[in-house]
Amino acid sequence: MQRMPLLVLCIFATLFLACADRSSTDTVNGKQVINIAGSTSVMPFTEKLAEYFMLEKANFIVNVQAGGSTAGIQASMNHTVEIGMSSRELKPEEKSLHEIIICYDSIAIAVHPTNPIRYLQMSQVRGIFSGKIRNWKELGWLDRKIDAVTREEGSGTRGAFEELVMKKDEIDEGIMVQDSNGSVKEVLATDPYAMGYLSTGTVDRKVKAVAVDNVAPTVENVKLKKYKIVRPFLYLTMGETSKSVNDFISFVLSRDGQNILKKEGLITVHDN
Amino acid sequence: MTINAAQKERVIKLVLTFCAFSSLLFLLLIFMFILIEGLPLFFKVGVKNIIFGFKWAPTKGSFGIFPMIVSSFLVTVGALIIGAPLGLSCATYLSEYAGKKRRLFLKPALELLAGIPSVVYGFLGVVYIVPIIRDNLGGSGFSLLSTSLVLSIMILPTIISISYDSLTSVPQGYREGSLAMGATTWQTVYRVVIPSAKSGILASFVLGMGRAIGETMAVIMVAGNALRIPTGLLDPLRTLTSNIALELAYASGDHRRALFSAGVVLLVIIMALNYIANFVMKRKIAK
Amino acid sequence: MRLNPRFIDRLVKIILNAQAYFTVGILVVIVFIIFFKGIADLNLEFLFYYPEDMGRHGGIFPAIVGTLFLVVLSILLATPLGIGTAIFLTEYTKESRLTRIIRFGVESLAGIPSIIYGLFGFIFFVNKLHMGWSLLAGALTLTIMILPTIIRTSEEAIKSVPRNLRLVSYSLSATRWETTTKVVLPAAAPGILTGIMLSIGRAVGETAAVIFTMGSSLRLPTSLMDSGRTMAVHFYILAREGISMEMAYSTALVLVLSILAVNILAYYFMNKVMKRYS
Numbered sequence: 001m002q003r004m005p006l007l008v009l010c011i012f013a014t015l016f017l018a019c020a021d022r023s024s025t026d027t028v029n030g031k032q033v034i035n036i037a038g039s040t041s042v043m044p045f046t047e048k049l050a051e052y053f054m055l056e057k058a059n060f061i062v063n064v065q066a067g068g069s070t071a072g073i074q075a076s077m078n079h080t081v082e083i084g085m086s087s088r089e090l091k092p093e094e095k096s097l098h099e100i101i102i103c104y105d106s107i108a109i110a111v112h113p114t115n116p117i118r119y120l121q122m123s124q125v126r127g128i129f130s131g132k133i134r135n136w137k138e139l140g141w142l143d144r145k146i147d148a149v150t151r152e153e154g155s156g157t158r159g160a161f162e163e164l165v166m167k168k169d170e171i172d173e174g175i176m177v178q179d180s181n182g183s184v185k186e187v188l189a190t191d192p193y194a195m196g197y198l199s200t201g202t203v204d205r206k207v208k209a210v211a212v213d214n215v216a217p218t219v220e221n222v223k224l225k226k227y228k229i230v231r232p233f234l235y236l237t238m239g240e241t242s243k244s245v246n247d248f249i250s251f252v253l254s255r256d257g258q259n260i261l262k263k264e265g266l267i268t269v270h271d272n
Numbered sequence: 273m274t275i276n277a278a279q280k281e282r283v284i285k286l287v288l289t290f291c292a293f294s295s296l297l298f299l300l301l302i303f304m305f306i307l308i309e310g311l312p313l314f315f316k317v318g319v320k321n322i323i324f325g326f327k328w329a330p331t332k333g334s335f336g337i338f339p340m341i342v343s344s345f346l347v348t349v350g351a352l353i354i355g356a357p358l359g360l361s362c363a364t365y366l367s368e369y370a371g372k373k374r375r376l377f378l379k380p381a382l383e384l385l386a387g388i389p390s391v392v393y394g395f396l397g398v399v400y401i402v403p404i405i406r407d408n409l410g411g412s413g414f415s416l417l418s419t420s421l422v423l424s425i426m427i428l429p430t431i432i433s434i435s436y437d438s439l440t441s442v443p444q445g446y447r448e449g450s451l452a453m454g455a456t457t458w459q460t461v462y463r464v465v466i467p468s469a470k471s472g473i474l475a476s477f478v479l480g481m482g483r484a485i486g487e488t489m490a491v492i493m494v495a496g497n498a499l500r501i502p503t504g505l506l507d508p509l510r511t512l513t514s515n516i517a518l519e520l521a522y523a524s525g526d527h528r529r530a531l532f533s534a535g536v537v538l539l540v541i542i543m544a545l546n547y548i549a550n551f552v553m554k555r556k557i558a559k
Numbered sequence: 560m561r562l563n564p565r566f567i568d569r570l571v572k573i574i575l576n577a578q579a580y581f582t583v584g585i586l587v588v589i590v591f592i593i594f595f596k597g598i599a600d601l602n603l604e605f606l607f608y609y610p611e612d613m614g615r616h617g618g619i620f621p622a623i624v625g626t627l628f629l630v631v632l633s634i635l636l637a638t639p640l641g642i643g644t645a646i647f648l649t650e651y652t653k654e655s656r657l658t659r660i661i662r663f664g665v666e667s668l669a670g671i672p673s674i675i676y677g678l679f680g681f682i683f684f685v686n687k688l689h690m691g692w693s694l695l696a697g698a699l700t701l702t703i704m705i706l707p708t709i710i711r712t713s714e715e716a717i718k719s720v721p722r723n724l725r726l727v728s729y730s731l732s733a734t735r736w737e738t739t740t741k742v743v744l745p746a747a748a749p750g751i752l753t754g755i756m757l758s759i760g761r762a763v764g765e766t767a768a769v770i771f772t773m774g775s776s777l778r779l780p781t782s783l784m785d786s787g788r789t790m791a792v793h794f795y796i797l798a799r800e801g802i803s804m805e806m807a808y809s810t811a812l813v814l815v816l817s818i819l820a821v822n823i824l825a826y827y828f829m830n831k832v833m834k835r836y837s
Contacts, residue, residue: 182799183799370579388818550666
């Protein structure tokens with residue numbers, strides 16, 4: 001017990017030393033650190049890019065966090081992170097940020113794999129999410145309520161969906177909300193009567209994307225500008241960027257980086 | 273080492289006093305910051321518009337959290353309807369009927385239920401309870417019913433342990449007197465023991481309510497998070513807590529302040545419940 | 560029609576018995592499900608490798624380390640504060656308005672839900688004090704959260720140390736501090752340890768407060784200012800995003816086993832206390 005004050009002293013010393021580490025902005029253990037945060041749509045792809053980047057350049061550490069497009073924008077504005085990720089266009093008051101389009105992504109309307117519906121009109125999608133169309137039988141299926149799922153407010157994907165699909169109509173309040181592409185996909189994959197929208201890059205065997213106005217959300221259709229529900233994935237930086245950040249961004253925009261994104265189902269900047 | 277022993281004692285007492293006051297300091301800090309962030313919006317938009325507003329669209333200027341307050345209460349009542357009788361039954365069994373060996377095994381087992389993290393409860397709720405409701409009762413399964421079910425299991429340990437303490441502190445003499453007059457065990461329990469332990473049992477219900485209203489992670493996973501007041505057991509809903517957790521990371525400006533305002537409301541409700549519970553318990557001790 | 564009271568008595572006993580076993584049954588079912596579904600992928604690789612592909616494959620080593628660091632740090636900070644408070648309330652003051660106010664503070668802290676701790680930690684440690692999402696922010700938040708438990712159990716433990724021990728110590732002209740540290744605390748140790756174990760269990764399972772203060776980075780946290788995941792956070796993300804059911808179950812298994820282990824240790828210490836004083 002006599003050693004207690006000594007113990008407390010040690011704790012404070014450790015805390016102090018650890019905090020001191022932070023002041024040398026972007027190096028930890030001699031490695032360059034890049035902090036990236038923002039859109040949950042962009043995040044998994046940034047993670048993939050980061051994995052490859054760190055394989056090539058072992059002296060880099062890339063930290064990727066979620067938080068949503070709005071959070072990413074805010075975080076890069078007040079320098080909490082070096083790069084912010086956004087899956088929606090910047091609002092006028094956010095324009096002080098430097099935008100870099102890293103790729104394009106479309107938003108797919110998706111349902112459970114056993115759902116027989118394959119085609120929907122844009123107006124029907126709008127009707128479903130505004131609450132006007134409530135039952136699957138109105139679309140030609142069985143008599144069962146549509147379990148619609150939307151993203152939360154502040155989500156870049158939702159913002160893009162509202163702008164490109166809903167237009168003036170508001171998303172109905174009685175619709176379920178999930179806070180990431182992954183969790184929307186989970187609902188669609190487990191509830192046979194569910195319908196939702198998510199980043200096409202996230203679509204896999206667990207869900208089925210429907211064609212909107214007879215156009216399927218394929219990479220081809222987006223390149224040909226036939227599929228209209230498309231939004232850019234943005235990296236945002238504020239002011240001067242360090243060499244490490246520039247290195248990472250160059251990698252993302254390079255042939256190698258874009259190929260990684262292409263393999264994931266995204267549309268590269270070169271093609272658009 | 274000629275430090276005066278009395279001086280040393282004084283320093284130690286000072287350090288210990290500081291330790292003790294740290295709790296108060298932290299409490300103050302928490303209240304202060306939540307209020308600093310949460311109160312301004314009440315003044316800017318109006319208390320009525322927030323607490324009684326029906327529309328939550330914070331990026332467009334609507335900050336009504338009434339549906340969420342109602343939903344929070346609904347799931348809590350639902351959890352109590354299922355959890356209170358079950359919890360009280362378990363506590364009664366443990367206290368009045370179970371033999372020493374059974375008690376030694378059952379009581380820790382029931383308390384271990386409290387150790388399971390809320391996210392695990394939520395996960396199991398999504399994987400098992402939600403599909404069962406969806407396939408047998410209708411709707412998407414993400415509903416008031418599923419949330420109440422999950423929450424009821426989560427508040428069981430609280431209700432059981434506090435009710436048990438209450439029941440066991442009823443003097444044995446009461447029971448003996450009743451039995452001596454020819455009453456059966458159940459009659460004794462029902463007419464004598466439980467009424468005597470009434471305040472403690474009620475307190476356990478109130479604390480269970482507090483726990484249910486404050487639960488976040490499990491609720492997000494099974495409630496569906498829709499913004500409307502549920503009109504039926506199978507409708508999805510969003511509680512105050514889930515709202516905060518769902519949007520905190522994405523929110524900025526007035527949106528974030530609105531979440532803190534919701535936090536203020538939540539804090540007030542839960543503190544009120546806790547004080548009611550404590551007050552009820554103290555009345556019992558005063559008896 | 561009046562039913563025979565003895566019949567009702569027996570019936571009630573059966574019903575109550577059934578309910579009690581039903582409730583325990585819930586626990587058993589939960590543990591069984593997690594055990595059998597999680598054990599499949601639980602191997603050394605799971606425990607010591609890094610997650611790949613957002614957690615779809617590989618292991619959960621960073622999450623285990625994150626949990627360890629976070630919990631150890633929180634306990635290190637909360638224990639001296641908690642025991643100090645308990646000592647103050649029991650050995651150094653009489654019951655007075657002062658102690659009632661302090662107890663009020665402790666009880667209030669205990670009643671605050673974890674999401675509010677998350678809110679507070681986020682706005683205070685992460686933002687105002689510019690710690691960002693970090694181990695430090697998480698630990699400081701958790702420290703305040705587990706403090707009431709440690710204070711309560713320590714107080715109980717210290718109070719139940721028989722007065723005689725103290726009187727003997729004083730009669731040998733020990734100072735109050737010497738008595739406290741050399742006689743009372745060692746005697747109260749099992750009870751105090753129970754509280755610490757319970758707090759560990761709580762901290763390991765905590766999610767809401769941790770996710771908003773420590774963040775959810777997949778990297779291995781190597782410094783106090785690093786963000787990271789705890790097992791509970793990792794599990795939550797795996798489950799919600801539907802990344803991998805198998806990984807989720809296995810993570811849940813490690814999570815639940817750790818908490819069960821800690822709780823069983825707590826009971827072990829509590830029994831030692833009972834034995835000593837019965």
